[in-house]
Amino acid sequence: MELYQAIEKRRTIRKFKGAATEAQLKRIIAAGTQAPSGMNKQNWEFVLVDDPATIEAIGQIKYVMNRGKAAGEEVPEAQEKGALRQKDSFKNATLLVVYCNKELADSVGPWLCIENISLAAVAEGLGSRIARLGGDAAAQVNKLLNAPAAMELVAALSIGIPDEDAAPRTLRPEGSWLHQNRF
Numbered sequence: 253m254e255l256y257q258a259i260e261k262r263r264t265i266r267k268f269k270g271a272a273t274e275a276q277l278k279r280i281i282a283a284g285t286q287a288p289s290g291m292n293k294q295n296w297e298f299v300l301v302d303d304p305a306t307i308e309a310i311g312q313i314k315y316v317m318n319r320g321k322a323a324g325e326e327v328p329e330a331q332e333k334g335a336l337r338q339k340d341s342f343k344n345a346t347l348l349v350v351y352c353n354k355e356l357a358d359s360v361g362p363w364l365c366i367e368n369i370s371l372a373a374v375a376e377g378l379g380s381r382i383a384r385l386g387g388d389a390a391a392q393v394n395k396l397l398n399a400p401a402a403m404e405l406v407a408a409l410s411i412g413i414p415d416e417d418a419a420p421r422t423l424r425p426e427g428s429w430l431h432q433n434r435f
């Protein structure tokens with residue numbers, strides 16, 4: 253697939269009907285690791301989660317994070333709906349949890365790696381979704397995945413066969429972000 257095409261085609265997918273194959277994941281992750289990084293630190297570690305029970309547990313952690321209150325406690329309907337959608341978006345896909353080492357002090361490289369991964373997924377005919385897990389949610393996932401203390405959770409990526417068209421997205425008008433020589 254041509255690069256510009258892949259860039260245009262990459263959209264966040266939140267509904268999947270199947271996981272990526274092992275060979276696809278291998279290629280996608282290898283593409284991720286070709287990303288640039290400060291001083292070539294290559295500060296990324298991946299936990300490939302294909303165990304359905306663990307994926308479900310992480311989906312539940314994200315659900316509670318997004319609703320902002322423990323399961324069962326009342327939240328506004330729209331918030332509950334959004335949180336449930338987040339939980340569902342973990343289903344039927346492989347989960348790739350990206351970590352970086354806090355001691356290497358480079359939190360940007362992992363994000364470039366994630367973008368490479370997202371684009372490589374498109375080239376494989378797959379969809380992906382970035383999920384951020386912060387605060388207590390990140391601590392719970394770290395515990396579940398046995399992450400060493402130096403590891404910082406960057407994001408969790410669901411990767412799989414898309415089962416939806418991406419949500420409508422409005423881009424800023426072309427050129428509205430460009431300034432020439434000075435602001």
Ligand SMILES: Cc1cc2nc3c(=O)[nH]c(=O)nc-3n(C[C@H](O)[C@H](O)[C@H](O)COP(=O)(O)O)c2cc1C
Nearest residue numbers: 262263264265266338341381382383384385418421
């Ligand atoms: C740093 C970052 C964090 C994100 N966190 C989430 C998330 O927690 N859950 C989710 O469903 N999407 C998440 N997204 C996806 C964005 O919502 C999505 O990229 C944005 O709406 C634009 O849509 P597009 O990816 O289809 O272009 C995240 C994206 C980025 C870059």
